Amino acid sequence: MLELLTGAGLAAAAGMNAYVPLLVVGLVARLLPDVLQLPEGWAWLSSWWVIGIIAVLLVVEVVADKVPAVDSVNDVLQTLVRPAAGGLVFGSSTTSSTVAVSDPAEFFASNQWVPIVLGAVIALVVHAGKTALRPAANVATGGAAAPVVSTIEDAGAVGLSVLALVAPLLVLVVLVLLGLFAWSLVRTARRRRNADLRSATERAAGA
Numbered sequence: 622m623l624e625l626l627t628g629a630g631l632a633a634a635a636g637m638n639a640y641v642p643l644l645v646v647g648l649v650a651r652l653l654p655d656v657l658q659l660p661e662g663w664a665w666l667s668s669w670w671v672i673g674i675i676a677v678l679l680v681v682e683v684v685a686d687k688v689p690a691v692d693s694v695n696d697v698l699q700t701l702v703r704p705a706a707g708g709l710v711f712g713s714s715t716t717s718s719t720v721a722v723s724d725p726a727e728f729f730a731s732n733q734w735v736p737i738v739l740g741a742v743i744a745l746v747v748h749a750g751k752t753a754l755r756p757a758a759n760v761a762t763g764g765a766a767a768p769v770v771s772t773i774e775d776a777g778a779v780g781l782s783v784l785a786l787v788a789p790l791l792v793l794v795v796l797v798l799l800g801l802f803a804w805s806l807v808r809t810a811r812r813r814r815n816a817d818l819r820s821a822t823e824r825a826a827g828a
Contacts, residue, residue: 623789628711630785630792632740633799634778636747638686639699639706640679641778642785646710647672649786657786663713683775687768696752707744708737714785747799773802 634642643666650659650667665671685695715736755770777799784791 624715626789626792627785628714628736628740629743630781630789630795631710631714632707632743633747633792633796634781634785635707635710635740636703636744637751637774637781638679638682638778639703639744640675640682641775642710642782643706644672644675644679645779645782645786646713647675657714659713663709666709666713683771686771686774689767692767692771693752693756696748696755699748700752703748704741704745707747708739708741711740711743712737 631642631646634645646657646659647666647668649657650664651669651672659667682695682699686692751774755767777795781792781795784795
């Protein structure tokens with residue numbers, strides 16, 4: 622159960638930022654093996670080369686996601702990356718998924734693909750919500766929300782990744798809070814849109 626919560630938390634974090642949970646998993650496995658012992662098939666995630674590449678990609682992602690309009694384009698480009706990252710972190714964090722990619726028949730027969738697919742689905746759901754809500758937040762605030770919301774998402778991805786490893790039970794609480802935050806953004810965007818529509822109607826009536 623705890624392993625599933627760990628995987629779900631990391632996958633959800635990947636839906637917000639693909640590279641944060643990958644970097645956290647790589648660094649923790651490399652520096653704190655007592656906290657996270659990667660299965661043999663996933664040891665490459667803790668390679669310094671891989672960690673360095675992920676860190677560079679994270680910097681690019683963090684910058685691009687703070688710019689209005691560019692953030693929406695970035696979300697589209699990340700549609701494949703974030704679910705893929707979610708599958709990787711879910712699979713690497715569960716001891717049941719010691720993936721033997723060299724033997725595809727054994728890989729599929731042993732259901733080792735299930736955690737990967739589950740992680741990808743979780744990340745995709747979070748990514749879809751993020752992609753849908755970001756334009757609404759930008760419209761509601763005239764673009765001013767982009768850096769603020771992005772920073773909150775980045776912090777959430779970091780916090781969720783760490784919690785998933787050290788306190789998996791709290792992942793459920795964080796996911797509920799994320800849902801409430803998304804709901805509040807939707808309500809704010811709807812109120813702003815309705816206000817704009819009323820203003821436009823009143824101006825048309827006055828003319």
